Amino acid sequence: MENRPLEYDYTVAKMFMFMAIVLGIVGMTIGVVLALELAFPGVNTILGSGVAEFTNFSRLRPLHTDAVAYGFTLSGIWATWYYVGQRVLKVSLKESSFLMAVAKLHFWLYVLVVAAVVVSLFAGITTSKEYAEFEWPIDIAVVVVWVLWGVSIFGLIGIRREKALYISVWYYIATFLGVAMLYLFNNMEVPTYFVSGGIGAWYHSVSMYAGTNDALVQWWFGHNAVAFVFTVPIIAMIYYFLPKESGQAVYSYKLSLLAFWGLMFVYLWAGGHHLLYSTVPDWMQTMGSIFSVILILPSWGSAINMLLTMKGEWQQVANSPLIKFMVLASTFYMFSTLEGPIQAIKSVNAIAHFTDWIVGHVHDGVLGWVAFMVIAALYHMAPRVFKREIYSKSLMNAQFWIQTLGVVLYFSSMWIAGITQGMMWRAHDEFGNLAYSFIDTVTVLHPYYTIRAVGGLLYLVGMFMWAYNMYKTATAGRAVEEAELKNASPMGA
Amino acid sequence: MDLYTFSAYAYFFLIVFLVVVLYSYIYHLYKNRKSADGIDYEEYAKMALNDDLGDTPVKLKENDKEK
Numbered sequence: 001m002e003n004r005p006l007e008y009d010y011t012v013a014k015m016f017m018f019m020a021i022v023l024g025i026v027g028m029t030i031g032v033v034l035a036l037e038l039a040f041p042g043v044n045t046i047l048g049s050g051v052a053e054f055t056n057f058s059r060l061r062p063l064h065t066d067a068v069a070y071g072f073t074l075s076g077i078w079a080t081w082y083y084v085g086q087r088v089l090k091v092s093l094k095e096s097s098f099l100m101a102v103a104k105l106h107f108w109l110y111v112l113v114v115a116a117v118v119v120s121l122f123a124g125i126t127t128s129k130e131y132a133e134f135e136w137p138i139d140i141a142v143v144v145v146w147v148l149w150g151v152s153i154f155g156l157i158g159i160r161r162e163k164a165l166y167i168s169v170w171y172y173i174a175t176f177l178g179v180a181m182l183y184l185f186n187n188m189e190v191p192t193y194f195v196s197g198g199i200g201a202w203y204h205s206v207s208m209y210a211g212t213n214d215a216l217v218q219w220w221f222g223h224n225a226v227a228f229v230f231t232v233p234i235i236a237m238i239y240y241f242l243p244k245e246s247g248q249a250v251y252s253y254k255l256s257l258l259a260f261w262g263l264m265f266v267y268l269w270a271g272g273h274h275l276l277y278s279t280v281p282d283w284m285q286t287m288g289s290i291f292s293v294i295l296i297l298p299s300w301g302s303a304i305n306m307l308l309t310m311k312g313e314w315q316q317v318a319n320s321p322l323i324k325f326m327v328l329a330s331t332f333y334m335f336s337t338l339e340g341p342i343q344a345i346k347s348v349n350a351i352a353h354f355t356d357w358i359v360g361h362v363h364d365g366v367l368g369w370v371a372f373m374v375i376a377a378l379y380h381m382a383p384r385v386f387k388r389e390i391y392s393k394s395l396m397n398a399q400f401w402i403q404t405l406g407v408v409l410y411f412s413s414m415w416i417a418g419i420t421q422g423m424m425w426r427a428h429d430e431f432g433n434l435a436y437s438f439i440d441t442v443t444v445l446h447p448y449y450t451i452r453a454v455g456g457l458l459y460l461v462g463m464f465m466w467a468y469n470m471y472k473t474a475t476a477g478r479a480v481e482e483a484e485l486k487n488a489s490p491m492g493a
Numbered sequence: 494m495d496l497y498t499f500s501a502y503a504y505f506f507l508i509v510f511l512v513v514v515l516y517s518y519i520y521h522l523y524k525n526r527k528s529a530d531g532i533d534y535e536e537y538a539k540m541a542l543n544d545d546l547g548d549t550p551v552k553l554k555e556n557d558k559e560k
Contacts, residue, residue, distance in 0.1 A: 006546055087544040163552040164532075166540040240541050249538035254522045257534065261518070487542075 008086045009093040010385040012103040016079035027067030032456045039449035062133045076374035077233040089160035099155045106148040135203045139187045167256045171236030178228035186221035223271030242326045247487035251308035259301030273344035292344035299337035306330040321396040325376035332368025357418025364411040388477030389490035403462035409455030417448035
């Protein structure tokens with residue numbers, strides 16, 4: 001080794017940590033506004049009817065979903081990649097000025113894309129494809145950002161010291177490859193201005209697919225975006241951060257490999273469950289249902305592996321709010337990967353489809369699993385990258401309980417609302433006339449929409465507590481020695 | 494044999510094939526540890542725990558520049 005000690009370089013990890021916190025707060029603030037708009041429609045024009053175009057539900061909704069998925073979550077994924085990647089491969093970004101430059105370019109180009117997305121979606125420029133709303137110029141920039149990340153992954157792997165790739169690295173690679181494939185195929189679009197010889201706006205496009213084919217590709221993408229943005233990279237995080245923070249080796253490394261290949265094989269076939277009772281072929285719907293149910297196995301393989309990693313060490317859950325976040329995250333992962341397959345069963349879906357139960361399912365997954373894991377990962381990283389102890393343990397504890405209460409209020413209200421909705425839509429009299437009109441359901445659902453908004457607000461309060469705690473850690477936490485950073489993160493009172 | 498009968502047979506044999514692949518993989522994971530220069534996959538779990546730059550890698554990459 002060189003004479004001067006080599007260190008890991010967390011410059012880019014820190015940049016992405018900052019983005020994750022900012023975009024998490026932005027995305028979830030918009031989410032709370034949307035929840036309030038659904039409960040109290042007057043909020044749609046809260047800033048006056050002159051700017052109602054920018055504050056109404058339909059304009060804000062894609063900003064919410066894209067900000068939390070592609071803003072908060074992706075930033076969290078990249079923050080952890082630029083931290084975990086170096087550590088488990090035992091190589092520093094300092095060792096390659098090329099990879100360091102790629103990593104910085106990755107970050108700054110990503111910031112530009114975020115700005116372009118915010119401006120274009122606020123302006124109402126959209127392809128109208130859910131979770132794929134960006135017009136073609138932004139799509140091209142996204143591909144460049146993604147390729148830069150790929151260069152970073154495979155570049156670091158190329159100069160590694162550790163021969164084998166830790167399981168988390170496999171999950172990061174799968175995220176990279178999976179999203180690359182999904183994004184390219186779902187965003188195949190025809191730029192209308194150039195094809196028509198100058199009609200309309202230059203940035204406008206239409207999908208290359210039509211009708212049912214478009215729906216099929218869209219939900220193959222949509223479902224697997226959940227797989228490769230909300231599941232696979234989050235498993236990468238928990239496989240590193242839970243063992244590291246608790247000081248316990250993964251319960252079964254072999255099970256982690258088995259669950260990895262199982263998840264890769266099964267997940268890609270399950271998207272058809274979004275199109276049950278639609279115009280796609282019946283066998284495809286059935287296949288979507290069956291694969292969704294099988295998906296329980298690899299999902300629980302990972303989640304149980306995480307809970308068993310804590311075997312004999314459960315006192316840590318009581319003592320450390322950081323471990324609490326991660327153990328609850330893996331519990332919510334088990335919970336939502338059981339709920340999803342249940343919803344994908346055709347007879348259940350007949351009630352659940354298009355109702356708020358689906359919204360509840362998504363949110364117990366993303367709030368309980370994804371965001372908790374990102375929060376925990378960044379808390380674990382903070383003392384290592386800032387060389388200071390976490391500012392306040394009690395604040396973290398309070399954040400945990402406030403956010404947990406928020407998630408519970410969110411999903412329980414949406415369960416009740418969703419099943420009520422589904423039952424009321426289907427109810428009919430003996431002659432087959434529908435028993436209720438749409439507005440009847442809206443009236444009944446109002447209290448649950450209010451509870452949902454309160455749940456979301458509590459979660460958002462927790463996000464601000466997180467931001468404050470992270471800021472104080474970076475600026476005012478007690479300086480710590482390397483020896484204190486082996487496992488459990490040092491925390492101030 | 495009509496198409497439905499064929500697809501039923503194809504489905505059956507595909508399932509059998511996948512089960513064989515799955516169990517072969519599990520067998521491979523366990524057998525590897527017992528062979529002379531095999532790998533105990535559980536050792537790999539230490540990559541997360543001993544991840545400082547100065548820690549000894551579980552398995553050093555060959556032709557490493559610092560060897």
